[in-house]
Amino acid sequence: xxxxVADYSMSKLVLTTLLGRLDKRLYFGPHSTLAxxxxxxxxxxxxxxxxxxxxxxxxxxxxxxxxxxxxxxxxPMTALISFPQVLGHEVVGTIDRVGPAVRSRRLGERxxxxxxxxxxxxxxxxxxxxxxxxxYSICRNFARGSLPPGIHTGNSSKATGGFAPRVxxxxxxxxxxxxxxxxxxxxxxxxxxxxxxGFLKRxxxxxxxxxxxGCGTLGLMAIAILRALAPTVRVIAVARxxxxxxxxERFGAALVLAHEPLVPLIEGIAAxxxxxxxxxxxxxxxxxxxxxxxxxxxxxxxxxxxVALRVAAPRGAVVVTGVEMPRRFEWxxxxxxEIEVVGSNAFGVEDFEGRxxxxxxxxFELVASGRxxxxxxxxxxxxxxxxRRAFLACAKQDHSGAxxxxxxxxxxxxxxxRH
Numbered sequence: 001x002x003x004x005v006a007d008y009s010m011s012k013l014v015l016t017t018l019l020g021r022l023d024k025r026l027y028f029g030p031h032s033t034l035a036x037x038x039x040x041x042x043x044x045x046x047x048x049x050x051x052x053x054x055x056x057x058x059x060x061x062x063x064x065x066x067x068x069x070x071x072x073x074x075x076p077m078t079a080l081i082s083f084p085q086v087l088g089h090e091v092v093g094t095i096d097r098v099g100p101a102v103r104s105r106r107l108g109e110r111x112x113x114x115x116x117x118x119x120x121x122x123x124x125x126x127x128x129x130x131x132x133x134x135x136y137s138i139c140r141n142f143a144r145g146s147l148p149p150g151i152h153t154g155n156s157s158k159a160t161g162g163f164a165p166r167v168x169x170x171x172x173x174x175x176x177x178x179x180x181x182x183x184x185x186x187x188x189x190x191x192x193x194x195x196x197x198g199f200l201k202r203x204x205x206x207x208x209x210x211x212x213x214g215c216g217t218l219g220l221m222a223i224a225i226l227r228a229l230a231p232t233v234r235v236i237a238v239a240r241x242x243x244x245x246x247x248x249e250r251f252g253a254a255l256v257l258a259h260e261p262l263v264p265l266i267e268g269i270a271a272x273x274x275x276x277x278x279x280x281x282x283x284x285x286x287x288x289x290x291x292x293x294x295x296x297x298x299x300x301x302x303x304x305x306x307v308a309l310r311v312a313a314p315r316g317a318v319v320v321t322g323v324e325m326p327r328r329f330e331w332x333x334x335x336x337x338e339i340e341v342v343g344s345n346a347f348g349v350e351d352f353e354g355r356x357x358x359x360x361x362x363x364f365e366l367v368a369s370g371r372x373x374x375x376x377x378x379x380x381x382x383x384x385x386x387x388r389r390a391f392l393a394c395a396k397q398d399h400s401g402a403x404x405x406x407x408x409x410x411x412x413x414x415x416x417x418r419h
Contacts, residue, residue, distance in 0.1 A: 003039045003164035004387055006066065007084040017069050024395050027068055028388045034067055036387065039086070042160050042168040046123055046146060047101035049170050052111060056187040057162030058090030059405045061216065062323065063154070064394040072325055081155040082148035088162030088407070089115035089154045092177065092186040102171045111174040112189045112360055113167065115152035116346070117159055121170035122147050134349025134358070152346075163384065165409055175360045180368040184375055187406060188221075192374060193347035193359035194321055195221035195298070199229065200352065201344050202317040204294045209234045209273055212253070213308055214298035215244035216397075217377050217404045218321050220251055222296045224374050227252035228366070236272060236292075238265065243401040247376060262307060269311045286310035286333055298322045302329040305341075309333040319344050380405040 012033050019026035028034065042051060065071065066087065091113035098107055105111070116136035119127035122145025130138045143149040150156020153167065161167060177186045195218050204210040204226070210233050212222045219237065226235050237253040239245040245256045257268050262284050270277040275290030284307075291313035297304050300322030306329040308318040314337040321344045333339065347359040366372040379402050382390040390407065393400040 001039055001041050001165050002384065003037060003086045003160065004034060004088075004384060005037045005039070005084050006034050006087055008033050013069065013073075020068065024068065024392060025388070028391075033069070034387075036385065039160075039164070042164075042166055044097070044099045044168060045121075045158055046170070047099040048103075049099045049121075049168055050095050050102055050105055050174060051097035052091060052093040052113065052167045052169055052174070053096040054091055054093045054162050054165050054167055054407075054409045055110075055183050056092050056409070057088045057407045058187050058191070059088075059390060059394055059407070060090055060191070061218075063087045063163075064391050065323075067391050068395055070325065077151070080142045080149050080151050082150055082157040084157055085155055086160035086164050087154040088164070088167075089113060089152050090187055090190040091115075091153070091162035091167055092183050092189075093162075093167065093409075095174065096166070099171075105171045105174050109174070110177045110183075110186075112177055112186050113153060113162070113169055114173045114175050114358065114360060115154065115161075115190070116173070116348075117142060117147055117150050117152055117156055119145070120172045121145075121159070134356075136348045137346035163387070163407060165384075175358060178364050178368055181364050182375075184378055184406075185367050185373075186364075188374055188377065188404070189360040189363050190347075191217045191404070192221050192225075192363045192372075194218055194344075195225055195296075196359050196362065197347040197350065198222065198296055198319045198321045198342075198344035199225045200350055201342055202294050202319050202340075204230055204233045206230070206232045208293045209236060211235075211269065211292040211295045211308070211311065212237045212248075212298065213295060213304050214259075214322060215239035215241075215248045215256070216298065218298035219296070220244070220247055220377050220403065221374055222298060222321075223248055223251040223253050224372060228371050236269065241398050241401075243379075243397075244403070247403065250376060251374075262303075266307065266310055273311075273313075275311075275313070283330065284310060287312075288314070288337070292316060294319065296321065300324045302327045306330055309337075309339055309341075312337065312339045314338060316340070317342055377404045378406060379403045381408045382406070383408060 118136040118139035119131040154161030275287035295308040301324035393402040
């Protein structure tokens with residue numbers, strides 16, 4: 001099969017980083033860490049695995065940040081990955097091979113990938129406490145068992161991802177897609193579940209104001225979730241580009257503010273919440289005596305976390321779902337206002353409306369019932385051979401208007417299929 005393979009060496013990292021700073025197209029040059037290669041069809045790591053024929057695969061922010069080397073060599077997560085990799089974990093496809101020990105899945109079944117390489121896929125029994133509770137993203141065994149290190153499909157060398165026409169998956173990683181849900185809806189199950197998890201970790205009180213910081217895929221999903229599941233909550237959003245602002249308004253944000261300059265942004269939030277604006281000797285102002293009860297930071301940069309702390313109400317919460325490179329920032333409001341900073345990592349089994357089930361299953365129920373439609377975030381589709389243009393669309397969103405970019409395969413169609 002033809003697959004998009006990521007592999008690293010120090011010489012590739014240094015040279016590609018230097019060239020890429022001159023022109024982003026040079027991230028795909030002859031010394032790139034990414035290349036389209038011919039690989040054997042994936043082997044089944046164990047008898048209870050299947051192969052999924054990819055129909056659609058979304059490009060996650062973590063994928064394109066890795067391609068553009070937006071990271072640091074001292075990132076602790078490097079202890080939990082292995083190379084070479086075939087990236088891509090936002091997968092919808094059809095099961096086309098079934099191992100002899102598979103009991104819960106069948107040939108021809110349309111599924112989405114629950115990508116976590118937790119205890120069950122690794123053949124570990126008994127499962128760790130997190131996995132027993134359905135919290136697969138905090139499994140303690142990501143570097144143990146029958147697979148090389150990797151937290152999810154696409155960053156373990158043996159569990160190749162959806163930037164290829166076939167994807168191996170443990171039977172527990174396959175969640176059936178209802179007939180009423182299209183491929184294009186189904187491929188958004190992963191990012192939707194990420195935002196749903198953050199919402200469920202800290203849900204705003206009825207009648208209050210929430211802030212969604214960032215209007216990429218996760219931010220737009222968060223706005224849609226707030227409007228559908230917390231309809232009395234007023235949503236303020238912070239967007240970077242005009243097309244993001246338009247989608248945020250379409251999804252139900254009452255007000256969309258520009259991400260910069262920072263001082264007018266903070267002043268605008270103060271005006272909207274009635275909080276007192278405090279101006280220090282130097283630097284940006286902050287809010288006291290009011291502010292935002294829950295901030296959903298879907299960017300996760302030092303700047304956005306700092307601003308979130310400045311505008312959060314005393315004893316409010318900042319839920320961080322985005323991931324960016326760290327650096328020093330001014331965090332005094334964290335202790336002074338006793339703000340709770342909550343890390344929100346992916347998704348798993350959730351308590352929702354009186355029942356406990358996987359976040360992706362919750363998403364399918366919301367879609368099938370007509371309560372949620374987030375497909376407007378899908379802006380671009382490319383074949384795998386056109387991967388350079390796909391990633392450049394992600395990197396240059398101000399020019400491309402991209403939000404969610406998909407790779408399409410022969411039986412996935414340009415617009416997804418309805419079964």
